[in-house]
Amino acid sequence: xxxxxxxxxxxxxxxxxxxxxxxxxxxxxxxxxxxxxxxxxxxxxxxxxxxxxxxxxxxxxxxxxxxxxxxxxxxxxxxxxxxxxxxxxxxxxxxxxxxxxxxxxxxxxxxxxxxxxxxxxxxxxxxxxxxxxxxxxxxxxxxxxxxxxxxxxxxxxxxxxxxxxxxxxxxxxxxxxxxxxxxxxxxxxxxxxxxxxxxxxxxxxxxxxxxxxxxxxxxxxxxxxxxxxxxxxxxxxxxxxxxxxxxxxxxxxxxxxxxxxxxxxxxxxxxxxxxxxxxxxxxxxxxxxxxxxxxxxxxxxxxxxxxxxxxxxxxxxxxxxxxxxxxxxxxxxxxxxxxxxxxxxxxxxxxxxxxxxxxxxxxxxxxxxxxxxxxxxxxxxxxxxxxxxxxxxxxxxxxxxxxxxxxxxxxxxxxxxxxxxxxxxxxxxxxxxxxxxxxxxxxxxxxxxxxxxxxx
Numbered sequence: 001x002x003x004x005x006x007x008x009x010x011x012x013x014x015x016x017x018x019x020x021x022x023x024x025x026x027x028x029x030x031x032x033x034x035x036x037x038x039x040x041x042x043x044x045x046x047x048x049x050x051x052x053x054x055x056x057x058x059x060x061x062x063x064x065x066x067x068x069x070x071x072x073x074x075x076x077x078x079x080x081x082x083x084x085x086x087x088x089x090x091x092x093x094x095x096x097x098x099x100x101x102x103x104x105x106x107x108x109x110x111x112x113x114x115x116x117x118x119x120x121x122x123x124x125x126x127x128x129x130x131x132x133x134x135x136x137x138x139x140x141x142x143x144x145x146x147x148x149x150x151x152x153x154x155x156x157x158x159x160x161x162x163x164x165x166x167x168x169x170x171x172x173x174x175x176x177x178x179x180x181x182x183x184x185x186x187x188x189x190x191x192x193x194x195x196x197x198x199x200x201x202x203x204x205x206x207x208x209x210x211x212x213x214x215x216x217x218x219x220x221x222x223x224x225x226x227x228x229x230x231x232x233x234x235x236x237x238x239x240x241x242x243x244x245x246x247x248x249x250x251x252x253x254x255x256x257x258x259x260x261x262x263x264x265x266x267x268x269x270x271x272x273x274x275x276x277x278x279x280x281x282x283x284x285x286x287x288x289x290x291x292x293x294x295x296x297x298x299x300x301x302x303x304x305x306x307x308x309x310x311x312x313x314x315x316x317x318x319x320x321x322x323x324x325x326x327x328x329x330x331x332x333x334x335x336x337x338x339x340x341x342x343x344x345x346x347x348x349x350x351x352x353x354x355x356x357x358x359x360x361x362x363x364x365x366x367x368x369x370x371x372x373x374x375x376x377x378x379x380x381x382x383x384x385x386x387x388x389x390x391x392x393x394x395x396x397x398x399x400x401x402x403x404x405x406x407x408x409x410x411x412x413x414x415x416x417x418x419x420x421x422x423x424x425x426x427x428x429x430x431x432x433x434x435x436x437x438x439x440x441x442x443x444x445x446x447x448x449x450x451x452x453x454x455x456x
Contacts, residue, residue: 003065003087005087006083006087006094008082008083009083009091010080010082010083011080011081011082011101011104040220041111043223046061047107047223048228049086049087049090049104050089051103051229051230051232061227065085067084068084069085081104102233103228106142106235106236107235110142110238111237114138128359131243131246131360132246132363134243135238135243138236142235142236144215144234144251145251151181151182152180152181152333153184153253154182154252154253155251155254155255156170156173156174156192156193157186157255158257158260159191159264159441160189160193161261161440161442162191162192162260162441163295165295166291166292167191167195169258169291170192170195170258171195171196171199172199173325173329174195174199175199175325177196178199178200178205178206178207179203181209182332183200183213184196184215185215185217185252186216187217187226187244188216190226192264193216193226194229201214213234214233215232216235216236217247218235218244219240219241219244222403241399242363242366246358249270249271249358250356251352251353253286253335253340254287255288256332261402261436261441261442262398263395266399268306269391271285272306272317272318273385273389273392274362276314276384276388277385280357283356283357284338286331286332286339288319288331288332288335289303289318289320290320290325292322292323299320301435305428308424309387309429310388314384343355362389368393368407372393373397374417374418374455376421378394378420378425380425397417398451398452401417408451416450416451419452420455426454437450
């Protein structure tokens with residue numbers, strides 16, 4: 001397969017990151033190829049230059065573009081980028097596609113700003129509040145919190161590897177959401193992250209609704225494995241999955257979950273841990289599971305796993321709607337209207353859910369490796385909220401082993417992660433994970449070798 005590349009081109013910011021400080025410019029222009037900021041920006045930039053590609057192999061992407069380089073060229077009050085061997089798909093007739101250029105400089109904006117936002121002294125009593133404040137500042141700096149844009153944002157979670165009929169259902173739901181003038185927030189990749197955005201573009205066009213908001217929230221360690229889809233027009237890159245998940249639940253007004261794999265299960269467990277927390281009992285966070293009739297079995301299996309692990313009472317925290325995209329959109333629109341009404345009553349922000357309590361155990365990064373995965377407390381002899389936190393980490397580790405560079409490397413060098421816990425819980429979890437494997441939800445293409453084993 002021939003990889004088409006542009007040998008050399010200069011790119012200037014266009015309305016994005018026009019102004020940089022002298023120190024920022026100096027740091028960038030002095031950065032060497034082995035400098036952490038250069039390596040991070042190169043990998044994230046390569047991802048957005050491949051926007052729309054249907055891949056989840058970060059190693060293949062880095063191999064295909066091993067000769068890709070970025071040189072920072074100083075100019076008055078800012079910089080230009082000299083790209084060497086950049087993906088040709090990001091250009092038309094020698095000119096970079098405007099949307100891709102905006103995403104590229106969004107990456108640079110976040111790499112510079114995010115790095116300075118998450119440095120705290122260990123042991124600080126207010127660390128959780130500091131993390132939330134920094135998440136807010138990153139979102140504000142990106143421009144996604146502009147209050148004049150609020151007509152409601154629906155967060156859509158779901159897998160990057162889904163079937164054609166699942167994709168079409170997600171697209172139909174997106175169309176109905178667009179007709180109801182709702183913006184779409186996703187993880188910005190392919191599959192169930194792209195389909196609702198694509199459907200919403202038609203709904204928004206029919207309603208002549210502006211601004212048409214397609215917000216992608218991603219993270220440093222996953223953006224190269226899930227390059228932004230071409231519909232994303234507002235991109236934010238967070239430093240890790242915990243900050244990304246907090247950004248989702250604070251920015252969005254309702255959560256819709258489509259069929260997916262371990263990453264989707266991680267998102268569900270994160271949302272349930274929040275909704276089950278005693279401090280959030282009076283905070284509205286709508287959570288709807290949605291699928292076509294052909295995918296009913298997916299949510300039947302997921303509902304069974306959640307009840308077996310967290311108890312039947314967990315079902316009160318979500319609603320399942322099967323085979324009716326209009327019902328999904330009507331429910332979401334109604335729920336968002338109720339969320340807005342509650343925000344008015346409580347004098348809370350429409351743009352950012354400050355009233356939601358996010359405990360530190362859901363904010364601290366979980367770094368998946370063989371030690372941390374085997375040390376997880378996967379026991380039902382604890383409060384359901386605490387078990388949801390641990391299960392969230394377990395599924396996060398499976399995601400890391402599947403597609404994140406550090407996780408893939410760890411599994412390749414030391415074998416699969418080992419998960420152990422209560423036998424019944426482990427059996428239930430293994431059944432769910434095996435269903436993801438058999439239904440092709442772990443990888444977009446190619447054979448899948450499990451990155452985990454259940455160790456009883």
